Amino acid sequence: MMSDSTEYSIFVAAGPQVLESILKLVDGSKRLSIADTALNGEECLEKLAAADAGIAFIDFALPQISGVKVIEYLSTNHPEVISVLLSDRVNPEYFRSGMLAGAREFITLPVTTEELEFAVERVAQVAGAGKKSRSLTQTFETRPRPDARVIVVGSGKGGVGTSFVAANLAKLMADADPDLDVALVDLNCRANDLAVIVNVEPGKTLKDFVPVIADLDPALIRSVAQNVAKKLALFAAPPEAELAGLFTAEQLRLLIDGLRSCYDFVVIDSGAYADRAGASLHEAADLIMIILTPEILAVRGGKRFIDCLERFGISKNSMMAVINRWGPLSLSPERIAEYIGAPVMEKLPESDLVRLLLDEGRLLQAGDRSEVKHAFDQLIAAVRQKLSLGDGISVH
Ligand SMILES: Nc1ncnc2c1ncn2[C@@H]1O[C@H](COP(=O)(O)OP(=O)(O)OP(=O)(O)O)[C@@H](O)[C@H]1O
Ligand SMILES: [Mg+2]
Numbered sequence: 001m002m003s004d005s006t007e008y009s010i011f012v013a014a015g016p017q018v019l020e021s022i023l024k025l026v027d028g029s030k031r032l033s034i035a036d037t038a039l040n041g042e043e044c045l046e047k048l049a050a051a052d053a054g055i056a057f058i059d060f061a062l063p064q065i066s067g068v069k070v071i072e073y074l075s076t077n078h079p080e081v082i083s084v085l086l087s088d089r090v091n092p093e094y095f096r097s098g099m100l101a102g103a104r105e106f107i108t109l110p111v112t113t114e115e116l117e118f119a120v121e122r123v124a125q126v127a128g129a130g131k132k133s134r135s136l137t138q139t140f141e142t143r144p145r146p147d148a149r150v151i152v153v154g155s156g157k158g159g160v161g162t163s164f165v166a167a168n169l170a171k172l173m174a175d176a177d178p179d180l181d182v183a184l185v186d187l188n189c190r191a192n193d194l195a196v197i198v199n200v201e202p203g204k205t206l207k208d209f210v211p212v213i214a215d216l217d218p219a220l221i222r223s224v225a226q227n228v229a230k231k232l233a234l235f236a237a238p239p240e241a242e243l244a245g246l247f248t249a250e251q252l253r254l255l256i257d258g259l260r261s262c263y264d265f266v267v268i269d270s271g272a273y274a275d276r277a278g279a280s281l282h283e284a285a286d287l288i289m290i291i292l293t294p295e296i297l298a299v300r301g302g303k304r305f306i307d308c309l310e311r312f313g314i315s316k317n318s319m320m321a322v323i324n325r326w327g328p329l330s331l332s333p334e335r336i337a338e339y340i341g342a343p344v345m346e347k348l349p350e351s352d353l354v355r356l357l358l359d360e361g362r363l364l365q366a367g368d369r370s371e372v373k374h375a376f377d378q379l380i381a382a383v384r385q386k387l388s389l390g391d392g393i394s395v396h
Contacts, residue, residue, distance in 0.1 A: 008120050009035040011051045011081075013044035013070065014059030018088055021109055022057060028113045032120060041065025045073065053081070055120060057107075060087040060094045068101045075102030082123050092211040099212075099223045104203060122239075123203075148260040149387050152285040154270040155292060156301030161324035162291045163193045164354060166269040168364045169289075169383075171198070172376050173265050174232035175366035183263040184228065185235040187281065188271030189246075192237035198228045199361030202236030206246070206255075213251045216258035229363075233263070249280035256284040272301070279312040286387055288314070289345070290321045294330035303340040320345040320386060322379065345386070346379040348372060 010032055012022050019037060026032045035053035038044035041064040048056060056074060060067040071083040085098035088109045095106045104123045107116070153166040163186075170184040186194040186206070195202045204224040212220060225233035238246075247255060259266045270281055282288050288309065292302035302321060310316065319342045323333060326347040333344040351372045357363065364373050 007031045008055060008124060009033050009053050010120070011035045011037070011044075011048055011053035011056040013038040013041070013048075013056065013062055013067075014086060015039065015061055015063060018059045018061075018086055018109060021088075022086070022116075025111070025113045025116050029117055031117050039063070041067075041070050044070055048074070048078070048081070055082045055084060055123065057084050057086050058103075060085055060089075060098065068097045071098060071101040071103050084119065084123060092215065096212045096215065096220060099204070099208065100219055148264055148266065149286045149389075150256060150260065150266045150268065150284060151287045151289060151383065152268045152270050152282055153289045153291060154282070154305065155272045155290060155298075156303065156305030157292070157298045158190075158272045160272075160291050160293045160298050160301075161348070161354075162271060163188065163191070163197055163269050164358060165289070165291050165322065165324060165348065166267050167194055167197045168376055169380065170265070170267040171229060171232055171363040172366065172373075172380060173267070174229055176380070178231060180231060180264040181262065182232050182265045182267065183225070183235060183259050184232060185259065185266060185268040186237040188237060188269050189273060190271060192239060194234060194269055195226070195236045196361065197358060198232075198234055198363060200226045200228055200234055200236070202226055202234070202239070205236045205238045207238040209255060210246060210251075213247070213254050216254060218262045221258050221262050235259075252280045253284060256281065272305075279309065279314065282309055282312070282314050285318060287383065288319045289383075290319060290340075290342070291324050292321060292336070292340075293325045294323055294327075294336065296331075299331065299336055299339055302336075306340055306342050316342050320382075323347040325350040345382045346375065348375045348379065 008031060010026065012019060012034060014022060016039065019039065023034065026034055036047050036051040038047050041062050058067045058070050062070060067085060071085060074081050074083050083103045084105045084107060085103040086107050086109060087094050090108050098106050105119050107119055153162055155162045167184060170182050174180060174182040184194060186192055203226065208224050224235060226236060228234045268281065290302050290305060292298045306319060309319065321336065321340055321342055321344045323336060323344060327350045333347055337344045349371050353370050353372050364376060
């Protein structure tokens with residue numbers, strides 16, 4: 001049972017070998033303790049109800065009732081227990097079935113005590129968000145989306161408002177039509193700001209797609225989605241800035257194809273970068289929105305970004321610049337368009353409301369009447385026109 005110094009009491013159900021290695025690791029930890037153990041599936045279900053454990057480690061190769069079945073049972077009947085799937089073998093298929101069953105984490109042994117502590121801490125922290133994403137999984141409707149549109153929002157210089165624009169664009173598009181499913185994807189390789197901006201504690205992240213990327217299907221995709229609003233799902237970046245190099249060009253293409261099959265609109269924050277692998281993201285986009293502020297360095301950055309995409313063979317026809325933080329004394333949109341050699345789609349005003357929204361983890365809403373919201377309405381109308389969606393809301 002939990003002593004004063006330990007923070008997490010864990011139930012372990014595993015075959016003898018896996019159990020022994022976990023017991024050794026927990027023995028070496030000041031922060032973990034064992035609530036109880038079971039050597040097979042039946043014993044696990046019997047003992048778990050009585051054990052005072054918030055976290056259950058379940059061996060994939062559990063005798064009698066399989067680990068995945070046990071996790072499925074726990075997800076349905078004891079959603080308050082956080083399930084972690086264990087395996088002493090690396091196998092994407094184990095990972096995939098565990099995730100679909102509702103496991104919050106997948107640990108492949110051997111690991112160190114520190115790694116185990118880290119994993120426990122992570123799942124414990126995100127447990128609330130995990131419950132939310134499970135309910136999203138249950139209500140999501142799967143249907144082919146032949147007309148899905150992918151919008152990549154990027155910039156040539158950091159800090160110009162790319163994440164703010166991407167998040168609010170996705171939110172207002174989802175608000176505008178209850179029939180549309182919208183995904184917001186954090187593919188900025190240096191920061192993981194979108195989860196903060198939309199005020200969601202990410203459970204699963206894009207990193208969880210890596211082992212199963214060649215095998216994505218709607219159920220698997222949904223298991224990584226975090227529910228932000230009714231029809232808006234976030235695909236969060238990993239907590240550490242480790243997205244750079246996480247996906248190859250081909251894997252990015254597979255990711256976008258998978259997202260297209262699940263959502264009507266996919267809005268991707270690609271941050272301020274365009275490398276060879278990242279360019280496959282821009283190639284797959286129906287619209288590339290380049291955010292810049294009306295200052296010379298940001299405009300130069302925007303031009304650099306556009307030139308770089310052109311060198312990768314991407315047509316300017318799919319690019320549009322958006323001026324953020326615009327004020328009456330700023331450089332004019334016409335001059336900016338001329339300098340960057342691409343059309344300017346819209347301008348969003350400099351506004352204290354933006355800082356307030358970001359500070360409070362809030363997004364714009366359909367009923368808002370602010371100047372910023374009005375500018376977003378115009379931006380969305382321009383996006384729809386560019387994507388040949390007309391004035392009507394439905395993309396179908
Ligand atoms: N329209 C605006 N009016 C006032 N402030 C703004 C506006 N847009 C963005 N900001 C400010 O700029 C900051 C950066 O915004 P944001 O994080 O969206 O930029 P970013 O381009 O995604 O940055 P990064 O390169 O770090 O990812 C915000 O914290 C906010 O204070
Ligand atoms: Mg950002």
